[in-house]
Amino acid sequence: MHSYEKFYINGEWVQPSGSGAIEVINPTTEQPCGSVPNGDASDVDAAVAAAKAAFPAWAATSAAERSGYIAQLAGKLDENKEALASLISEELGMPVGWSVAIQVGLPTGVMASYIDLPAEMEKEEELANSLIIKEPIGVCGFITPWNYPLHQIVGKVAPALAAGCTMVLKPSSETPLDAFKFAELIDEVGLPAGVFNLVTGPGRVVGEAIATHKDVDMLSITGSTEAGVRVAELAAPTVKRVTQELGGKSASVILDGAELEAAVGAAVIGLSINTGQTCAALTRLIVPRQSQDAVVAIAKGAAATVVVGGAFDEAAGMGPMVSKSQQATVRKYIQQGIDEGATLVTGGVDMPEGLTEGYYVPMTIFADVTNDMVIAQEEIFGPVLSIIPYDTEEEAIAIANDSPFGLSGAVWGPDVDAAKAVARQIRTGQIAINGGDFNIAAPFGGYKQSGNGRELGAHGLTEFIEIKSLQL
Known part of the structure; x- marks a missing residue:
């Protein structure tokens, strides 16, 4: 004590x-x-x-x-x-x-x-x-x-x-x-x-x-x-x-031709760190519609590698939520996503397998999410990823900006110039380009709410x- x-x-x-x-x-x-x-x-x-x-x-x-x-x-x-x-x-x-x-x-x-x-x-x-x-x-x-x-x-x-x-x-x-x-x-x-x-x-x-x-x-x-x-x-x-x-509801925009394995893996593993309890977490994965099936497969595979366990479990990569109330809040959002008609790829409202105590929530991924759904608009503050398909680059930018928040974000493109061109149009305080590292000397903060x-x-x-x- x-x-x-x-x-x-x-x-x-x-x-x-x-x-x-x-x-x-x-x-x-x-x-x-x-x-x-x-x-x-x-x-x-x-x-x-x-x-x-x-x-x-x-x-x-x-x-x-x-x-x-x-x-x-x-x-x-x-x-x-x-x-x-x-x-x-x-x-x-x-x-x-x-x-x-x-x-x-x-x-x-x-x-x-x-x-x-x-x-x-x-x-x-x-x-x-x-x-x-x-x-x-x-x-x-x-x-x-x-x-x-x-x-x-x-x-x-x-x-x-x-x-x-x-x-x-x-x-x-x-x-x-x-x-x-x-x-x-x-x-x-x-x-x-x-x-x-x-x-x-x-x-x-x-x-x-x-x-x-x-x-x-x-x-x-x-x-x-x-x-x-x-x-x-x-x-x-x-x-x-x-x-x-x-708060934040940050988007990771994957452009056509980007490296899917790197982009999707970064989103999933990044969200597992601190159990999604990160204001700048990339909780919206905005992907070309023709690539959604491939993205879903990669995301599900990445989620399967995340070992959930206690704070002092050497094998654990993701721990519990901070409190019982936070666990209940995240579970409520997951159920809302199911009720809204999003496709549950993995995870859900139950405890992760093999765990009976602790405030755990499994890594949860939804596909076929539309940006008007509650799980795409509100900050969940848990390990819940929404995959949102788009048809044109202009639509992807519009989806990214269709949020009351503007704290962080990411753009993955076939090259740096293509990613930067899209990043400049997204109204948010910080954007990672093709997996750019967090910089403690760079300004951090948000637009809008x-x-x-x-x-x-x-x-x-x-x-x-x-x-x-x-x-x-």
């Missing part, structure tokens, strides 16, 4: 004002694996006050000093990767091998990518008689999700530190344990008191207290579109900056900056 009883506020572990605890359930065993304090608005007040008090001195530190702290944190994450991965696997359910590589490896790389970026804050621009300078925006409130918990924390904390901001973090109640381990690492590197503060509790209490707080200058949330809308509404009266990385703003790299840093003009 990993039990935490105190919050990290103003450089110290302090007793919470709120009462009770939030129990964390291991989705592999369905048993408790830890607990964290159940905070309230008073805890948020204390954390924000600490961040506000720490801001002037932290904002005045040199870029070199902030770079040093970021480098130390990157080193600490790397040193503790095995322990962090094990912790995240317990609370989330991702197989531990994937957790080492993705749940810890990715945020370690992101933190390291910000080591040199504090220097951007000291660059100035002369514009006629004006001197344009950069300043940190101030106290930041972070609300992070359960699916990539440490990565989403680091994706906000690293640029905030680089810019010279102070912060208050509220992690998800489903997977909060890694946030407390991260706070321990913050304490070990000796980050000045009040720069980073951690409070846990329900979104309707702690999250809303952060969103409405008059001394929070900027709010960054990663979560559902509904949650993003809610915090934006709450933040509006104080006119704070709000950045949102929200997938959010506002960008994370990662130098573009992510700009969300934490105010621009000032000195008229000389």
Whole structure:
């Protein structure tokens, strides 16, 4: 059991004002694996006050000093990767091998990518008689999700530190344990008191207290579109900056002449990672109608290679859903797809063979899906793939764009130029061309209801900056 009883506020572990605890359930065993304090608005007040008090001195530190702290944190994450991965696997359910590589490896790389970026804050621009300078925006409130918990924390904390901001973090109640381990690492590197503060509790209490707080200058949330809308509404009266990385229903468009084995295999295996609980997952596979039968055969074969099992099962490539409620939600969508008349290729609403406990859903593939079906329009957040046939390239682009979301995507073509030509017409924030790798230095974020703003790299840093003009 990993039990935490105190919050990290103003450089110290302090007793919470709120009462009770939030129990964390291991989705592999369905048993408790830890607990964290159940905070309230008073805890948020204390954390924000600490961040506000720490801001002037932290904002005045040199870029070199902030770079040093970021480098130390990157080193600490790397040193503790095995322990962090094990912790995240317990609370989330991702197989531990994937957790080492993705749940810890990715945020370690992101933190390291910000080591040199504090220097951007000291660059100035002369514009006629004006001197344009950069300043940190101030106290930041972070609300992070359960699916990539440490990565989403680091994706906000690293640029905030680089810019010279102070912060208050509220992690998800489903997977909060890694946030407390991260706070321990913050304490070990000796980050000045009040720069980073951690409070846990329900979104309707702690999250809303952060969103409405008059001394929070900027709010960054990663979560559902509904949650993003809610915090934006709450933040509006104080006119704070709000950045949102929200839902997705991303399309992988396969053009005529593309390599089917690579394109289809990437979609299926990519969806198995984190059990489809990825906002940027490619859940719509848009394929030439004449190729649908071949695509279905390849997809079914790829799905058969995915071994489903517990977080610490060495053979497992896909673990359970994060919670019983998420399992029920995904099963409901699968049944809806069946009821809508889509062809169930593999998977379904039953537990994977040989498993009797744990919040599992099998890899599920539908064919003959039309883009007006619920399973093609709504974010399922599970290992459910919809294969949608098209007749013309123009129709494929229209299908890809016929979505309230626009977070990610992919295009597979017979050559790079053909794929790029289609990718430029798809309204989404990031698109992989013929299997292009994820780049932690490239901006990540969405169009439409997938959010506002960008994370990662130098573009992510700009969300934490105010621009000032000195008229000389």
